[in-house]
Structure formats: structure tokens, C-alpha cells
Amino acid sequence: MRTFVLAVCLSYFALSLRADALRDRMDAYVRRYADSDFFSGVVRVTKGDRIIYENAFGYADRGWQVPNSLQTRFQIASLSKPMTAAAILLLAEERKLSLEDKLSKFVPDFPNGNKTTIEELLTHYSGLGDASAQPDYNEWSRFPQTTAALVERAKKIPRQSEPGTTYFYSNSNYHILAFLIEKVSGQNYGDFLEQKIFKPAGMTNTTHRARDETIVSNLANGYSPVGASGFERAPYLDWTSKTGNGSIYSTADDLLRFHRALQSGFLLKPETLKQSYGFERKDRTVGMFWFHRQRFDHRSVYVNGSSPGFKAHFERFIDDDATVVVLSNLYIAAPSTIAEDLGAMLFDQPVNRDVPRPIHVNGADLKRFAGTFRFGDDYFVKNAVVRVEPQMDHLDLNYPATGFSIALIPIEGDRFFDRNFWSFVRFDGDKLIYRNNDKDYVAVRQ
Numbered sequence: 001m002r003t004f005v006l007a008v009c010l011s012y013f014a015l016s017l018r019a020d021a022l023r024d025r026m027d028a029y030v031r032r033y034a035d036s037d038f039f040s041g042v043v044r045v046t047k048g049d050r051i052i053y054e055n056a057f058g059y060a061d062r063g064w065q066v067p068n069s070l071q072t073r074f075q076i077a078s079l080s081k082p083m084t085a086a087a088i089l090l091l092a093e094e095r096k097l098s099l100e101d102k103l104s105k106f107v108p109d110f111p112n113g114n115k116t117t118i119e120e121l122l123t124h125y126s127g128l129g130d131a132s133a134q135p136d137y138n139e140w141s142r143f144p145q146t147t148a149a150l151v152e153r154a155k156k157i158p159r160q161s162e163p164g165t166t167y168f169y170s171n172s173n174y175h176i177l178a179f180l181i182e183k184v185s186g187q188n189y190g191d192f193l194e195q196k197i198f199k200p201a202g203m204t205n206t207t208h209r210a211r212d213e214t215i216v217s218n219l220a221n222g223y224s225p226v227g228a229s230g231f232e233r234a235p236y237l238d239w240t241s242k243t244g245n246g247s248i249y250s251t252a253d254d255l256l257r258f259h260r261a262l263q264s265g266f267l268l269k270p271e272t273l274k275q276s277y278g279f280e281r282k283d284r285t286v287g288m289f290w291f292h293r294q295r296f297d298h299r300s301v302y303v304n305g306s307s308p309g310f311k312a313h314f315e316r317f318i319d320d321d322a323t324v325v326v327l328s329n330l331y332i333a334a335p336s337t338i339a340e341d342l343g344a345m346l347f348d349q350p351v352n353r354d355v356p357r358p359i360h361v362n363g364a365d366l367k368r369f370a371g372t373f374r375f376g377d378d379y380f381v382k383n384a385v386v387r388v389e390p391q392m393d394h395l396d397l398n399y400p401a402t403g404f405s406i407a408l409i410p411i412e413g414d415r416f417f418d419r420n421f422w423s424f425v426r427f428d429g430d431k432l433i434y435r436n437n438d439k440d441y442v443a444v445r446q
Contacts, residue, residue: 023053027053029345029351038419039332042069044323070252074310074328077246080174080208080246081174083248084178084181088118090196097180101118103176112159122289123286125163126173134157147243154175188210194207197267222310225332226407228393228394237307262316287301298317298347302315309330311328312328324342333421333423336422356419357411359412360393373432423436
């Protein structure tokens with residue numbers, strides 16, 4: 001009996017040491033990003049009922065130096081989309097709509113509405129263009145919007161493809177879905193989500209930001225990079241311009257509650273949830289709305305988000321009941337990189353990625369990179385023209401059509417780093433090569 005007790009104690013001790021080592025490894029990894037000013041926010045990793053690792057970094061308010069905490073609320077950008085999708089799926093379970101319903105049933109005059117289904121809106125197979133990518137977006141997004149007004153804007157956007165044929169990520173799809181929630185339920189979007197999703201799941205720190213005038217406690221301010229190393233307040237927008245696709249604020253704890261409410265079958269029926277993930281569909285590359293993939297032989301669904309001043313990543317390993325949440329109030333695309341590497345650590349996989357290390361380059365040496373370049377039609381903005389302009393210690397990558405500008409920071413190997421989108425740039429003769437997510441996009445000097 002004593003031998004058995006000793007064996008149990010030694011086993012428990014070994015597991016505890018292993019858990020401590022994993023937590024310390026994760027903490028050291030995230031701190032490298034925070035110490036380099038590439039990350040400010042909250043990280044949480046869980047498996048089952050255990051919190052494997054959690055911590056908060058940086059400032060919720062940089063002016064007053066108010067630190068982020070585990071209770072800090074963040075705008076979660078496109079992490080709002082699975083919540084909108086869950087609301088639509090709930091209405092489908094209640095037989096108040098069908099995923100095969102045509103959009104024209106609810107908006108009779110919508111172009112191609114008689115060919116576009118709700119399922120195609122959920123999976124971004126509607127072929128609709130993206131409201132957020134239109135030239136006038138920065139102007140009208142500064143003012144309050146109703147879902148009806150957002151649908152009217154979506155009607156006028158050039159279509160990218162025929163419905164059901166091609167995946168094209170468009171925020172307009174989720175503008176329309178928010179309108180459908182309101183029309184079918186008879187409630188406004190925020191109230192419906194509060195009643196049907198947030199309150200039942202215990203998500204007491206999660207809300208659709210319907211009124212900018214409302215004072216929200218513990219809500220982080222969002223910041224954008226400026227120059228090679230500075231920050232400024234993110235450009236203003238009214239969050240109702242993102243209703244349905246990016247208007248919700250939340251916490252890491254509430255996202256875990258959302259996961260548990262889905263995982264347990266509390267919010268949606270198991271067959272509905274399985275359908276929403278999209279693994280079984282051969283004619284779709286995504287779910288409703290989750291990206292899906294296999295990582296280290298573990299199935300996961302995930303979504304990342306980006307809105308002025310905020311970045312976020314939420315991954316759920318659905319067969320392991322494990323989650324990785326990274327929320328940030330910097331418009332720097334570190335959260336997805338951090339989340340992917342923490343997921344690898346969780347499953348005892350190697351992580352070899354280094355944090356980019358800026359170097360000093362004389363302003364005169366940067367002049368050789370100046371010029372105008374044009375990307376191809378495979379770039380994020382098809383055939384975009386960009387202008388590279390040298391500054392004292394970095395390059396500016398300017399988009400003349402929109403006025404948008406990104407700082408390219410010199411790093412080792414005669415390369416440059418775009419901290420906004422966690423991308424790498426190098427020059428090869430008359431080519432500018434922009435590398436994002438292991439894919440190269442080539443722009444040719446004009």
C-alpha cells in the first residue's frame with residue numbers, strides 16, 4: 001500500500017513539474033513579444049477545466065499607464081463573426097429561417113438575392129464585395145449605422161463572383177446576417193445576442209457596442225503603430241459600422257465561456273455544431289464562421305480578427321477541449337503568431353520562430369529602395385500600386401489610392417518588417433517581395 005501511495009505521489013509531482021515547465025516556457029515566449037513592444041494584451045491557454053497559462057501584458061491606457069489585466073475588455077474584431085453565426089444557427093434550429101433560404105426572401109431587391117443563400121453568407125461564398133475595402137469606408141464608418149443602412153451599402157458594392165462558386169472573405173456578408181437576425185427575431189442585434197448567447201453562456205463582460213457614448217469599464221484603448229517604434233491612438237470609428245462582423249467587445253474569460261457553451265452542446269445542438277465547423281464539406285474551405293485545419297493530428301477551428309487598434313486570435317482544438325486566446329490592443333499582427341506557437345507548445349511540438357530584431361540603418365542608405373511598385377491580382381488589394389519612401393530610420397510603404405501607410409522596419413539580412421501585418425519585405429532588383437503567412441506577393445517597379 002505504501003508503495004502504491006508513493007507511486008501516486010511521485011506521478012502527481014512529475015505532472016506538476018511538467019505543467020510548471022510548460023507555463024514557464026509559454027510565459028518566456030510571450031514576454032519576448034511584449035518586451036519588444038510587439039504585443040500588449042491578454043493570453044489564455046486552457047485544456048479541459050485547467051488553465052494551462054494566462055497572463056496580461058502592456059497597457060490598457062498608454063497615456064495614464066493603466067496596465068492590462070485578465071479582466072480587461074477588448075474589441076475582438078472578427079471574433080464577433082462566430083457569435084453572429086451562432087445566432088443565425090439558433091434561428092435555424094427554431095425554424096425561423098433555413099440556411100437554404102434565399103436572401104431575396106428577406107431583401108427582395110438585393111442584386112442576385114434570388115441566387116444567394118444564407119449558408120453562402122455564413123461561409124463567405126456569396127460572391128459579395130467587402131464594404132470595409134471600399135474607398136469611402138473610412139468616411140462613413142465614423143458615423144452610426146443601422147443594419148438596414150449597411151445592407152443598402154452592400155447592394156452597391158461590385159460583386160466578386162457568382163454566388164456559391166468561390167470563397168471571398170467579405171465583411172458585408174455579416175452586415176447582412178446582422179440585419180437578418182433583427183428582421184427574423186424582431187429584436188435588435190445586440191439584444192438578441194445578449195438574450196440568446198451572452199447571458200445563457202455566462203458571458204457577462206461581452207456586448208455589442210451599439211452606442212459609442214456608453215462608458216464601458218475595463219475597456220482597453222486601441223493603438224496603432226506610428227513610425228518605426230511609436231504608437232498613437234487608433235483612428236476613430238463608430239463600432240455600429242461593424243455590426244455583425246466586428247462590433248463586439250469581450251474578455252479572454254468570456255471567450256472560454258463561449259467555447260464551453262458550444263463544446264457542451266448548451267448553445268447549439270451537436271449536429272448543428274458539427275455542420276458549422278465545415279470539416280465534412282468538400283465544396284467549402286471554411287465553416288460558419290470558423291476556419292478549420294488539422295494541427296499535429298488535432299482538429300482545430302479558429303478565427304482571427306483585426307480592427308483599428310485591436311488584433312485577436314481564438315483557436316479551439318475541438319477534440320481535445322483545448323483553447324488558445326490572444327487579445328491585443330495594438331494594431332500589430334502578433335496575436336496569430338503567438339497563438340499558433342502556444343498551440344504548438346500545448347501539444348509538445350517544437351517552436352523555432354524568433355521575434356524580429358530591428359537594426360539601425362542610415363537614412364541615406366534607405367534611398368536606394370525608393371520607388372513605385374505594382375502588385376499582381378493575387379495581392380490582398382488586387383493590382384495595388386504602392387510607393388516606397390525612405391525616412392530617417394525606416395521605409396514607408398504608402399498606398400496612394402487610400403492614403404494608408406505602413407512603416408517597414410529594417411531587420412537583419414537586408415530585410416524589412418511590417419509589424420502591422422507581421423510580414424517581411426525584401427527587394428530583388430526591380431521587385432519588392434512582400435511575404436505574409438509563408439506566401440510571397442511580388443510587386444514590380446514601375
